Amino acid sequence: MSESGIVQNLFFPARRSKEASSPAKNKLKEEAMLVERVCAGDRSAFDEFYNKLSPMVHGIVLARVPRDEVDDIVQDVFISAYEKLHTLRDKNAVNAWIARIARNRAVEFYRRNKPTVELSENLSHNGTAKNEAKEILDAIRTMPETYKETLVLRLVEGMTGPEIAELTGLKHESVRVNLHRGMKMLRKKLGIKKRQV
Amino acid sequence: MKEDYLWDKTGSDSEIEKLESTLKTYRLKDTSPPIIPVVEFETEIATPAKSNWLMRPAFAAFGCLVIAAVSLILLNNLREPEQAIAAAEDTNPIESKIESKNPAPVKIVSSKEEILHTQEKPLKITKASFSTQLKKRRQLARKQQLRAQKISYKKVMKSRAKPKLTKSKKNVVRLTKEEKEAYDQLLKALAITGSQMKIVREGIKGERVNSAEKDGR
Numbered sequence: 001m002s003e004s005g006i007v008q009n010l011f012f013p014a015r016r017s018k019e020a021s022s023p024a025k026n027k028l029k030e031e032a033m034l035v036e037r038v039c040a041g042d043r044s045a046f047d048e049f050y051n052k053l054s055p056m057v058h059g060i061v062l063a064r065v066p067r068d069e070v071d072d073i074v075q076d077v078f079i080s081a082y083e084k085l086h087t088l089r090d091k092n093a094v095n096a097w098i099a100r101i102a103r104n105r106a107v108e109f110y111r112r113n114k115p116t117v118e119l120s121e122n123l124s125h126n127g128t129a130k131n132e133a134k135e136i137l138d139a140i141r142t143m144p145e146t147y148k149e150t151l152v153l154r155l156v157e158g159m160t161g162p163e164i165a166e167l168t169g170l171k172h173e174s175v176r177v178n179l180h181r182g183m184k185m186l187r188k189k190l191g192i193k194k195r196q197v
Numbered sequence: 198m199k200e201d202y203l204w205d206k207t208g209s210d211s212e213i214e215k216l217e218s219t220l221k222t223y224r225l226k227d228t229s230p231p232i233i234p235v236v237e238f239e240t241e242i243a244t245p246a247k248s249n250w251l252m253r254p255a256f257a258a259f260g261c262l263v264i265a266a267v268s269l270i271l272l273n274n275l276r277e278p279e280q281a282i283a284a285a286e287d288t289n290p291i292e293s294k295i296e297s298k299n300p301a302p303v304k305i306v307s308s309k310e311e312i313l314h315t316q317e318k319p320l321k322i323t324k325a326s327f328s329t330q331l332k333k334r335r336q337l338a339r340k341q342q343l344r345a346q347k348i349s350y351k352k353v354m355k356s357r358a359k360p361k362l363t364k365s366k367k368n369v370v371r372l373t374k375e376e377k378e379a380y381d382q383l384l385k386a387l388a389i390t391g392s393q394m395k396i397v398r399e400g401i402k403g404e405r406v407n408s409a410e411k412d413g414r
Contacts, residue, residue: 043233050230058225067223075231082233133219154203155213156220161204179203183213 027166032091039086050078053095056167057102059153063141064106073109077102096169139189140182147182154179275327 034052037045054074061073081098088097137156140148149168153159159167165175202210372380 046233047230054228054230055225062223071228074225079231079233129219130222133222136216136220137223155216156223157225158217158221160206176204180200183203186216187212 028092031094035085035088035091035094038082046082053098053167054078055157055159056095056153057098059157059159060099060102060149061106062137062156063148063152064103065109067137069109073102073105077105080105093169095167099168136186136190139186142189143182143185146178147185150175150178151182151186 034045034049038049057077058070058074061070061077065073077098081101085094088094137152140151140155142148143151150164153164153168154161161175161179162172164170165172168175170178201207203213
């Protein structure tokens with residue numbers, strides 16, 4: 001950056017913040033446009049909406065609900081979101097809004113159904129990997145809300161930290177902290193189980 | 198660094214990679230979006246309301262046609278009496294056809310018939326001035342008719358009139374006393390025979406009636 005540019009940034013911080021936030025603003029505009037198209041009944045817009053947000057919704061629901069019920073709840077979340085999307089006031093906050101719907105659906109699931117014990121799909125020795133995955137997931141589900149969501153989105157859905165921050169609406173620093181602390185807690189729990197085994 | 202790989206997957210971390218591979222089975226598979234139920238709900242995008250803007254000019258045109266038709270009818274009704282008056286003015290109102298030899302009854306053809314015809318027609322008079330004019334015309338026509346009748350009567354009477362016997366032109370036959378007495382007796386005989394003939398006829402008629410009544414019983 002040239003000296004004049006540095007001087008401009010020093011004396012005109014607002015201009016710098018505006019320039020820096022312009023790609024973020026563009027993204028918000030794109031999201032708002034997408035929501036408007038979905039509200040207008042554009043089927044392709046809804047498909048795009050689903051493809052964009054379904055990993056986040058799946059992760060949020062998976063962190064709370066047994067594996068067999070996740071797919072149905074994810075479908076219900078998007079159907080109800082489509083029906084109520086026109087009531088959303090701030091179209092830029094659609095991600096946080098649909099995440100809230102997913103959490104509420106998960107809570108309703110436990111309210112309607114009695115708690116059940118999830119059996120592993122394969123009890124033979126060949127299914128040790130699946131058992132191990134189930135144990136890890138069970139360990140993640142016992143964590144606090146903020147940690148388990150972030151870890152599921154990172155480790156199960158394969159999202160990066162910035163992507164998690166963008167979809168959930170959290171700050172980068174918050175996501176980073178959640179990941180760090182959640183991983184630490186998971187290592188502890190898995191380390192303790194390994195010791196027990 | 199491990200933290201970097203946890204944050205944005207830069208670098209490497211075996212433990213995290215192992216966890217990712219283990220938990221990959223639970224990842225969302227490529228599924229199709231749900232089938233959206235057909236639900237009508239309000240949107241912010243306003244659709245233009247259906248307006249009957251095409252009907253307004255149609256109604257206006259229909260109204261104009263009706264007004265034009267009514268005005269044409271009224272104009273035609275006003276013109277018909279004026280044409281009748283003009284026709285009455287043009288033609289000779291009284292055209293009497295009188296023959297000198299054969300005094301036929303006077304025939305006033307055109308004017309009277311025209312007047313009657315116009316009188317028969319229901320006059321659709323909308324203007325008061327026209328009605329007064331019509332009355333005047335009728336009165337005038339009547340007067341002319343009467344004049345024509347007088348003229349024609351005179352003519353007829355002239356044609357029918359016998360030659361007048363003037364004193365200078367009298368044809369006098371002089372008879373003697375005896376010729377005059379014979380003439381008188383002749384007249385009396387003729388009168389008597391005429392009355393007797395009447396009686397005979399009445400008698401014959403009475404006999405016929407009686408015979409008819411007898412046959413009827």
